Amino acid sequence: MLAALVVLSACGLPRSGPNKNEIYAGAVERGGNAHVIYVNDHVTRATNFAPTYGFSNSFLRAGQVGADEIRSGDVLGLSIWENVDDGLLTALGSSSTALTEIQVDSAGYIFVPYAGRIRAAGNSPEQLRQIITDRLSAQTPDPQVTVSRVAGNGATVSVLGKVMAQGVYPIERPTRSLSAMLARAGGVSVEPEVAVVTVKRGNQQGKVWLTDLYGSRSNDIALRPGDIVLVEEDQRSFTALGALGGQTRVPLGNEAINGVEAIAMVGGLSSALADPTGVFVLRDEPESVASNVLGKPVNGMQRIAYVLDLTRPNGLFLARDFLIRDGDTVYVTEAPYVQFSKVLAAVTGSADSADSLTSIGD
CATH class of the missing domain: 3.10.560.10 (Outer membrane lipoprotein wza domain like)
Incomplete structure (x- = not known):
């Protein structure tokens, strides 16, 4: 044995x-x-x-994108009234004309007939209105101009990964912060306790737990044009x-x-x-x-x-x-x-x- x-x-x-x-x-x-x-x-x-996850000071200190700031890629709409019967731009018998879907080019400029090539990027619609008015005033008496943003393609954020609706979304007044943009994409598709949110901006990136994003206001950073927001399940x-x-x-x-x-x-x-x-x-x-x-x-x-x-x-x-x-x-x-x-x-x-x-x- x-x-x-x-x-x-x-x-x-x-x-x-x-x-x-x-x-x-x-x-x-x-x-x-x-x-x-x-x-x-x-x-x-x-x-x-x-x-520990978190955002660097460059992310935390970045201000929100101005809701009225025009950027390359934006599509603008112009309406011009002239105080004459036969104006530069208006048809005979009409006092106004509409220029729709004028896209701001990659250099930040638009072209307006009789006003020439005008830098739009970096200006608000009100500032651009004043520039166009001044240019046209030299050729037609007392022109009246309105400027509106038809589409905000120039200030967009890509939202990818474990969200309900991946896509490219414009930065608008309600979606200028990270949490608001995630809500715009339908929220996350994984359990919040294991969701990690990464924001890539140029050569920099930062990440935060989803629970920390909603638990600390400082983590709800302002988004910038071109940001990539990636939601992943923690591995x-x-x-x-x-x-x-x-x-x-x-x-x-x-x-x-x-x-x-x-x-x-x-x-x-x-x-x-x-x-x-x-x-x-x-x-x-x-x-x-x-x-x-x-x-x-x-x-x-x-x-x-x-x-x-x-x-x-x-x-x-x-x-x-x-x-x-x-x-x-x-x-x-x-x-x-x-x-x-x-x-x-x-x-x-x-x-x-x-x-x-x-x-x-x-």
């Missing part, structure tokens, strides 16, 4: 992954390439940072493996998740399998954080296996204070007796391994 136990122990019995001793064997101190670190108060302080996640209630990839969302919550999110430790002294968080730690954790300078990314021993007096407190980050692997080893029970079951062919072994001995 003992010989059979030894042989089976040496064989590859089914299990969920490496045991605690095998992970320890891969430590740097034993010739491996991973640092095995017990989590303590120093480690929680050194590692506890969560990525940050951790992987849960081993002797847990479930083995899966778990989205992190926009909340800070600690070790206790991460375990609970997959059903907790398996009471029949888990070793509470062997809860590991496997992570590639950046150089700055790794140096702080190890207490010495290191070069480059470091592989670290953080150990959460839940049987220690403050083990659960430390697990509660230890934050899980994007890309982490939470792995729980099996208790030592589990493999022994599997060996007994393989030898005796019974689930009640210890009782069967006693019966065989009798």
Whole structure:
């Protein structure tokens, strides 16, 4: 019987992954390439940072687009009244003429008969009206001019991604802010808790959680012509493996998740399998954080296996204070007796391994 136990122990019995001793064997101190670190108060302080999203000052300080400012690409409509029977532009017997759909060219100019080429971009409709009036006054007595924007193609924003209605939308008086433009696109098509909004402006970009956008007025930035608004579902996640209630990839969302919550999110430790002294968080730690954790300078990314021993007096407190980050692997080893029970079951062919072994001995 003992010989059979030894042989089976040496064989590859089914299990969920490496045991605690095998992970320890891969430590740097034993010739491996991973640092095995017990989590303590120093480690929680050194590692506890969560990525934050937000907009730079250039986004936050940008003023709203003037609702009346004319831009390249806008389409204008002009109406001109002349105080004579046979005017420059009006037909015989008519006192007015309408010039519809005059598009502001890429250089910002329009052409008005008898007034010539006039710079429209950067002016308000009222300012442009005065310029045209002054130009025509030299050729017809007391002209009266009105200017209106027919279409605002020159001040548009592209809204893409996880929204109800993707498209190119003009910046108008009601849609000059980020939240208003998202509402104009029908809102987001994913759960608000996992929605991330990115605004690309030239060579710059900033992003914010949707919940933070509505939670803080400062994040509701003013939009500028040519902005691209992209709504995505957050892809940050951790992987849960081993002797847990479930083995899966778990989205992190926009909340800070600690070790206790991460375990609970997959059903907790398996009471029949888990070793509470062997809860590991496997992570590639950046150089700055790794140096702080190890207490010495290191070069480059470091592989670290953080150990959460839940049987220690403050083990659960430390697990509660230890934050899980994007890309982490939470792995729980099996208790030592589990493999022994599997060996007994393989030898005796019974689930009640210890009782069967006693019966065989009798």
